[in-house]
Amino acid sequence: MGKQLHIVMFPWIAMGHMTPFLHLSNKLAERGHKITFFLPNKAKQQLQHSVLYPSLITLHPITIPHVHPLPLGTETASDIHLHLTGHLATALDLTRPEVESLIKGLTPKPHFIFYDFAYWVTEIATELGIKSVHYNVVCAASLAIALVPDRNVPRDRPLTMEDNAQPPPGYPSSNVVFRGSEARHMLLLGMEFGSGLTFYERITTAMKLSDAIAIRTCREVEGNFCDYMSAQYNKPVFLTGPVLPDIDDNIPLEAQWAEWLGRFEPGTVLFCAFGSQFILEKDQFQELVLGFEMTKLPFLLALKPPSGCASIEEALPEGFKERVGERGVVHSGWVQQPLILAHPSVGCFVNHCGFGSMWESLMAASQIVMVPQLGDQILNTRLMAEELKVGVEVEKAENGWVSKESLCNTINLVMDQGSEVGCLVRKNHAKWRQIMVNQGFMSGYFDTFVKDLEMIMGT
Numbered sequence: 001m002g003k004q005l006h007i008v009m010f011p012w013i014a015m016g017h018m019t020p021f022l023h024l025s026n027k028l029a030e031r032g033h034k035i036t037f038f039l040p041n042k043a044k045q046q047l048q049h050s051v052l053y054p055s056l057i058t059l060h061p062i063t064i065p066h067v068h069p070l071p072l073g074t075e076t077a078s079d080i081h082l083h084l085t086g087h088l089a090t091a092l093d094l095t096r097p098e099v100e101s102l103i104k105g106l107t108p109k110p111h112f113i114f115y116d117f118a119y120w121v122t123e124i125a126t127e128l129g130i131k132s133v134h135y136n137v138v139c140a141a142s143l144a145i146a147l148v149p150d151r152n153v154p155r156d157r158p159l160t161m162e163d164n165a166q167p168p169p170g171y172p173s174s175n176v177v178f179r180g181s182e183a184r185h186m187l188l189l190g191m192e193f194g195s196g197l198t199f200y201e202r203i204t205t206a207m208k209l210s211d212a213i214a215i216r217t218c219r220e221v222e223g224n225f226c227d228y229m230s231a232q233y234n235k236p237v238f239l240t241g242p243v244l245p246d247i248d249d250n251i252p253l254e255a256q257w258a259e260w261l262g263r264f265e266p267g268t269v270l271f272c273a274f275g276s277q278f279i280l281e282k283d284q285f286q287e288l289v290l291g292f293e294m295t296k297l298p299f300l301l302a303l304k305p306p307s308g309c310a311s312i313e314e315a316l317p318e319g320f321k322e323r324v325g326e327r328g329v330v331h332s333g334w335v336q337q338p339l340i341l342a343h344p345s346v347g348c349f350v351n352h353c354g355f356g357s358m359w360e361s362l363m364a365a366s367q368i369v370m371v372p373q374l375g376d377q378i379l380n381t382r383l384m385a386e387e388l389k390v391g392v393e394v395e396k397a398e399n400g401w402v403s404k405e406s407l408c409n410t411i412n413l414v415m416d417q418g419s420e421v422g423c424l425v426r427k428n429h430a431k432w433r434q435i436m437v438n439q440g441f442m443s444g445y446f447d448t449f450v451k452d453l454e455m456i457m458g459t
């Protein structure tokens with residue numbers, strides 16, 4: 001090993017950001033590097049068990065100040081409704097004095113600070129002679145389409161749908177784009193996100209001030225978007241690869257799922273999960289579960305209770321349980337998604353194409369059906385469905401509604417052994433999976449990433 005690096009991690013205070021930053025920390029610690037990770041206290045309790053190298057990784061709690069109108073005790077994005085998130089960014093900015101004094105007190109002096117939303121840590125880093133790396137946990141395509149200097153986001157008026165209709169000049173794809181009313185997902189760019197600055201200003205400033213941009217992706221999948229980012233910001237773009245946690249052979253799949261999945265033939269079960277964040281509306285939730293019922297295939301759905309419902313039971317359509325019997329399970333708790341995907345009975349993964357699930361679906365053997373909900377998930381889906389052609393996106397109505405027929409037809413299309421589309425995505429998926437599971441693929445990315453860091457350390 002070369003020199004031991006000391007790296008400060010300071011991700012945006014949302015589980016979808018802190019978790020991949022911690023996966024990255026584990027990979028760096030695996031190679032002997034030291035990590036100091038700043039995060040709110042509750043998140044520390046939740047993530048502590050995922051620290052694989054406690055002697056090298058220190059989770060350091062920081063206090064999130066109270067900001068009106070956030071509920072008292074708010075610490076992360078999971079504590080609040082999406083529309084309040086901008087105020088949480090104000091709270092993040094108010095941690096600056098604490099973060100600054102913590103960084104100044106660290107020994108040995110850190111070599112790097114990895115951050116994403118806290119653009120101001122770059123000023124602290126520069127003053128102390130520390131390099132700053134803007135680490136991105138979403139696909140390069142979503143950065144390239146939305147968060148580059150050449151995107152025109154007016155300051156003097158609200159952003160409109162027309163502003164969002166076209167990708168920025170030189171954007172390298174006509175497939176990985178928003179279509180029609182999906183452009184509404186870009187309206188966030190012009191919204192205030194923390195006191196006195198928009199989301200667009202926050203993130204583009206954060207990237208401009210960095211010594212390097214790092215992205216959790218790989219060149220094989222997103223090389224053209226990474227090159228575009230590098231040209232837009234005129235700085236190096238380092239890739240970590242997907243950084244998926246290794247499956248721990250000592251932790252088996254929970255017995256209830258192993259037993260239930262074991263009842264079915266290989267490749268016949270539908271598994272569905274929509275990530276850690278998104279909550280469906282009740283009518284859409286019911287429509288989707290009816291779509292699974294229509295397929296006549298066995299299914300395991302790991303879904304949160306829909307909006308306004310305290311439990312899954314109360315949300316299920318009338319007579320649903322009696323009709324599907326033992327063939328279908330709708331579960332509201334957390335399941336071990338990677339282990340379920342590795343089970344031979346699972347034949348199709350219906351998912352929201354969050355960035356973590358996207359990589360996990362590529363690594364799994366099952367067919368892929370995608371129902372994206374949020375902006376970056378739509379672009380991930382287009383990458384998978386239109387560029388790599390490894391899965392199929394369920395067709396939505398213009399207002400975003402997914403009908404049970406549309407879901408059922410898409411699942412049947414990929415599950416039908418004789419279907420042309422099913423065969424094509426199966427073949428392409430097998431090819432990509434082969435590349436990704438190849439020993440050395442992930443570790444090769446990581447070795448290069450560490451070399452990249454060492455290279456800029458001396459500059």
Ligand SMILES: O=c1ccn([C@@H]2O[C@H](COP(=O)(O)OP(=O)(O)O[C@H]3OC[C@@H](O)[C@H](O)[C@H]3O)[C@@H](O)[C@H]2O)c(=O)[nH]1
Pocket residue numbers: 016017137138273274275276277278302333334335336337338353354355356357358360374376377
């Ligand atoms: O029941 C579950 C659900 C999810 N998971 C795991 O939780 C992770 C979910 O991460 P995803 O990135 O797919 O989705 P999330 O919705 O949680 O993430 C969020 O941040 C990343 C963005 O790309 C997403 O758009 C955003 O929603 C996956 O690693 C998945 O394996 C479980 O282990 N069990």
